[in-house]
Amino acid sequence: MPTMPITPTTTAPPRPPRRSGRAGAPVARAARRLVGLAAGGVTGVAELGFLCVAGVLLAVPGTWPAGRRTARRLAAAGAARLVALERARLAAWFDHDTGEVPAANGYRYLALRATFGTLASYLTFTGLFVGLLFLTGGVEGLLSGTSYPVPLRYPGVRLTVDSGPLGTAHGLVLLGASALWGAVTVTAERRLASCLAGPGEREAMRRRIAELTASRSGIVRAVDDERRRIERDLHDGVQQRGVALGMLLGRARHGTDPAVVAGLVEQAHAESRRLLEELRGVAWRIYPSALDELGLRAALTGVAEQAGLPVTVRYGLVERPVSEIETAVYFVVREAISNAAKHAAATGVLVVLDEDGHAVTVEISDDGQGGADPAGSGLSGLERRVLALDGTFAVHSPPGGPTMITAVLPLGGRPAPPRGTDASR
Numbered sequence: 001m002p003t004m005p006i007t008p009t010t011t012a013p014p015r016p017p018r019r020s021g022r023a024g025a026p027v028a029r030a031a032r033r034l035v036g037l038a039a040g041g042v043t044g045v046a047e048l049g050f051l052c053v054a055g056v057l058l059a060v061p062g063t064w065p066a067g068r069r070t071a072r073r074l075a076a077a078g079a080a081r082l083v084a085l086e087r088a089r090l091a092a093w094f095d096h097d098t099g100e101v102p103a104a105n106g107y108r109y110l111a112l113r114a115t116f117g118t119l120a121s122y123l124t125f126t127g128l129f130v131g132l133l134f135l136t137g138g139v140e141g142l143l144s145g146t147s148y149p150v151p152l153r154y155p156g157v158r159l160t161v162d163s164g165p166l167g168t169a170h171g172l173v174l175l176g177a178s179a180l181w182g183a184v185t186v187t188a189e190r191r192l193a194s195c196l197a198g199p200g201e202r203e204a205m206r207r208r209i210a211e212l213t214a215s216r217s218g219i220v221r222a223v224d225d226e227r228r229r230i231e232r233d234l235h236d237g238v239q240q241r242g243v244a245l246g247m248l249l250g251r252a253r254h255g256t257d258p259a260v261v262a263g264l265v266e267q268a269h270a271e272s273r274r275l276l277e278e279l280r281g282v283a284w285r286i287y288p289s290a291l292d293e294l295g296l297r298a299a300l301t302g303v304a305e306q307a308g309l310p311v312t313v314r315y316g317l318v319e320r321p322v323s324e325i326e327t328a329v330y331f332v333v334r335e336a337i338s339n340a341a342k343h344a345a346a347t348g349v350l351v352v353l354d355e356d357g358h359a360v361t362v363e364i365s366d367d368g369q370g371g372a373d374p375a376g377s378g379l380s381g382l383e384r385r386v387l388a389l390d391g392t393f394a395v396h397s398p399p400g401g402p403t404m405i406t407a408v409l410p411l412g413g414r415p416a417p418p419r420g421t422d423a424s425r
Contacts, residue, residue: 030179033186036093040189041121043089047082047114051107054078079106083197086113096190098197109196113189120185124178131174138167241275296326300333300351307337309346316354325409328389329353329362332382336364336405339378344368344403359391359410370401382407 057071083106090096141147141164150166152159245268252264291299297315304311321329333351340346346368354361372379374395383393386407397403 032093033182036089037121037124037182037185039089039093040117041125043082043085044114044118044121047110048118050078050082051111051114054107076106079110082110086110086193087197090189090193094186094190096193098193106197109192112196113192116192117185117189120181120188124182124185127174127178127181131171131178133171134167134174135171138164138169138171141167237278238275241271241278245271245275291326291330292323295320296329296353299326299330303330303334303337304351307349308341310348311337311351312349313351314353316352317360318355321355321360321409321411324389325360325411328385328391328409329360329407331385332362332393332405332407333364335378335382336366339372340364340366340368340403344370344372344401346401346403355411357411359408361406361408363404363406365402365404368401368403369399370397370403371399372397372403372405379405 054075057075058068086109087098090098141162147162147164149160150163152161248264248268248271252261252268255261255264296317297313300313300315304313320326337349337351340349344366346366349364349366352361352363352365372395374380374383374397379395382405386393386409389409391407391409393408394406395403396406
């Protein structure tokens, strides 16, 4: 998707690279998958051995109740450890997290995974090894000129092919088939883990209820914090200027010297202008009208222009998100820029917005001193706002910097029709 930059200023810190955007990422990912498959073969053999031993232990005659209970306890503990080991392997090498494992599915999962995993790992690495042998032998024959004719006989067909091209072709086919089989194995292992080693329907429902309860409490706290902030803004800014304006007009009303009265009226006029600016600032901090009228890009442009430090916005959204996502992205960006300007001593901020058809991702990075506290009132309020939309929120801010704030918001369907004239497109 094309990136359409908005640059109110020209200086910006370098963007920390994403994992998926690194050079050589597909090769590294394939290597990680191979390591995971190799580890799966080893654990599969161990799991098959455990299941055989557990079967013998569980076959203890019922005339010995104490021994049978001990055998069940030992088998259950061993199964739980092996399932936990599989979960760690899937998370480390296959980027798949199954959550807590229901004990009822532990034996069934181990039996299926051990059988399939051991066989799949054997076939994958055998195919890779034989394919490499064919490929190296064929290439060596081609380069050294030591190829020899190989007769091929099929029903009704007889061919003679040099060993070099034949070995190279066989090697490439075997390597490709092994790589494809490895990818299928990874997908199958993920599916199997999700079906048998993931949370059951009741557990998933319980977690969802807990998440909704926590997000509801977070929204209530966020609303209360926002009300307090608005009250402070009105009391410390607008109210004080209103009092000063009233005092100036009162003195002008009771004044007798025309020159003094004219001076007081002039001061009152200047104070009224400052009061209007203060009111506009409070309203802008509550909710910017540009977000509805002009869209997210225009609103972020306004934030960048008023930030007080160089800010670069890379806007990569193709279509306009729904109102809830726009609002959340806007406040995440605004709060992150404000923190960078006030607390991080940053000299530049980079904002990157992107989408992949399923979610909107916003990353805000600065070159400040780091050390941002995710539990602080500002960042925790943003996290509650993002979690309320089933999104994820992460803060990476080591001491010394740099700081990166990432929010991922699921689209949950295509955007609603535009709510105004969107000048950002």
